[in-house]
Amino acid sequence: MSAEHEHDNQIDEVLDEILPDHARDLLISRVIDGRASTTDWDRFRALAANEPEVWCELATTQQQHEMVRDELAGMVSVADRVELPGGIIDEEGTKRRMSMASKWGGWAIAAALLIAWSLGMPRANTIEQSPLIAGIPGIGLKDAEPEQAFEQYLESGQKSGKVIAEMPEQLVVETKPLPDGTIEVIYIRQIIERQVIDQAYRIMQDETGKAFPVPVRVERNGYSAF
Amino acid sequence: MTGIRAESILGNQAGASVPKRRMRRKLDEQRVNEGVVSAAMKGDRDALALLWDDSRRWIGAIILAHKSREADLEDLLQQVAMQLCRKISTLEDPKAFRGWIRMIAINIARAEGRKRTRRKRSMLRLVGLEPDRDHTRDMADELFVESEESRRVFHAARSLPAGYREPVLLRCLQSMSYEQIGDAMGLPVTTIETRIARGRRMLREILEQQQKQEATRRANMQGSAIGGAP
Numbered sequence: 154m155s156a157e158h159e160h161d162n163q164i165d166e167v168l169d170e171i172l173p174d175h176a177r178d179l180l181i182s183r184v185i186d187g188r189a190s191t192t193d194w195d196r197f198r199a200l201a202a203n204e205p206e207v208w209c210e211l212a213t214t215q216q217q218h219e220m221v222r223d224e225l226a227g228m229v230s231v232a233d234r235v236e237l238p239g240g241i242i243d244e245e246g247t248k249r250r251m252s253m254a255s256k257w258g259g260w261a262i263a264a265a266l267l268i269a270w271s272l273g274m275p276r277a278n279t280i281e282q283s284p285l286i287a288g289i290p291g292i293g294l295k296d297a298e299p300e301q302a303f304e305q306y307l308e309s310g311q312k313s314g315k316v317i318a319e320m321p322e323q324l325v326v327e328t329k330p331l332p333d334g335t336i337e338v339i340y341i342r343q344i345i346e347r348q349v350i351d352q353a354y355r356i357m358q359d360e361t362g363k364a365f366p367v368p369v370r371v372e373r374n375g376y377s378a379f
Numbered sequence: 380m381t382g383i384r385a386e387s388i389l390g391n392q393a394g395a396s397v398p399k400r401r402m403r404r405k406l407d408e409q410r411v412n413e414g415v416v417s418a419a420m421k422g423d424r425d426a427l428a429l430l431w432d433d434s435r436r437w438i439g440a441i442i443l444a445h446k447s448r449e450a451d452l453e454d455l456l457q458q459v460a461m462q463l464c465r466k467i468s469t470l471e472d473p474k475a476f477r478g479w480i481r482m483i484a485i486n487i488a489r490a491e492g493r494k495r496t497r498r499k500r501s502m503l504r505l506v507g508l509e510p511d512r513d514h515t516r517d518m519a520d521e522l523f524v525e526s527e528e529s530r531r532v533f534h535a536a537r538s539l540p541a542g543y544r545e546p547v548l549l550r551c552l553q554s555m556s557y558e559q560i561g562d563a564m565g566l567p568v569t570t571i572e573t574r575i576a577r578g579r580r581m582l583r584e585i586l587e588q589q590q591k592q593e594a595t596r597r598a599n600m601q602g603s604a605i606g607g608a609p
Contacts, residue, residue: 232456
């Protein structure tokens with residue numbers, strides 16, 4: 154028996170002792186769920202003859218049951234849009250994810266631009282110049298598997314203070330079946346990086362739509378979102 | 380690209396009349412039995428689709444019963460669907476399907492809850508605002524309270540103790556019988572009946588208490604407004 158069940162059974166036992174009118178709750182519940190037998194109805198009528206407020210309890214409980222039912226039905230209706238992976242999950246959901254991904258991508262591009270403007274574009278051959286990465290001696294980045302290279306990046310980045318962490322969740326953008334029966338999953342890995350810059354810029358657009366940087370003043374006792 | 384849909388083995392339902400749809404539902408209920416589960420376990424994708432079609436709403440209710448945010452429901456259901464596809468072949472007994480998929484749903488809901496807490500803490504730490512205690516969830520829950528009556532009742536139902544909350548919510552899905560709820564939760568029907576009856580009574584009492592508190596609060600506000608007038 155699980156700890157959860159054991160705990161609930163303990164509550165049941167306590168309630169058995171402190172709720173002498175359990176039969177009344179059962180009768181109300183059976184009537185609401187259409188499970189009341191003829192005997193149950195006879196008992197309910199006999200109870201109501203002595204305690205008319207039981208009708209009020211029945212009406213209130215019935216109304217609350219219907220309210221919860223309607224709310225729940227609305228909420229779980231999203232389940233109808235969730236199909237098994239093996240096909241596209243659902244068009245709307247995927248569109249939303251793609252849009253989320255593109256927004257995220259847009260943000261990332263903006264951030265990259267911002268840093269690039271303030272520091273200058275990184276040299277394309279930076280990685281080529283340092284093939285040996287701290288932490289895994291002897292494995293050059295050229296020879297590493299993608300996962301190894303990624304781990305090296307995280308480890309080295311954390312040592313230098315550039316990488317703070319990888320976010321634990323990965324954002325699934327799309328799943329699709331492949332001819333061999335496997336499933337292709339496209340997802341985003343999120344990494345938090347840190348960069349110290351001399352000057353922050355906001356990327357604006359001129360009247361022709363061309364991007365240009367505008368210096369942003371960052372208050373010492375606060376921070377402003379880009 | 381198209382998803383695996385139960386319609387693929389039940390025919391195209393486009394334009395089907397309401398009685399026909401009801402008939403189809405009845406047919407589905409008859410077809411979703413141990414045979415369907417066994418076929419799904421052996422890799423029959425149509426059976427798996429039928430099983431998912433039949434289960435996804437009540438799985439959604441279980442995820443909500445374990446206090447997941449409504450906004451996360453679709454994503455969490457997709458994770459359950461993924462696990463169902465990946466692990467159905469590891470199920471040993473078709474009779475255990477409901478309990479098995481319920482545990483998958485609960486684990487996914489709980490993992491998401493833990494992730495959310497970690498995320499909040501780490502983001503707050505990044506901006507140097509990590510509090511001593513994580514009040515964020517409580518604050519968000521309070522802000523979420525809406526004036527609409529049915530919304531309030533639903534949130535009260537979600538505040539019931541776990542062992543009562545789940546059967547009360549599952550019973551609100553009309554397709555779930557006491558027997559099926561017992562099957563999913565691994566409890567006898569008599570216990571389910573007791574839990575539902577008591578859960579409903581608790582709900583009634585919670586709402587009565589809320590109404591009393593609200594009345595007191597309003598009376599106090601009125602009193603202070605009168606007292607504060609020159």
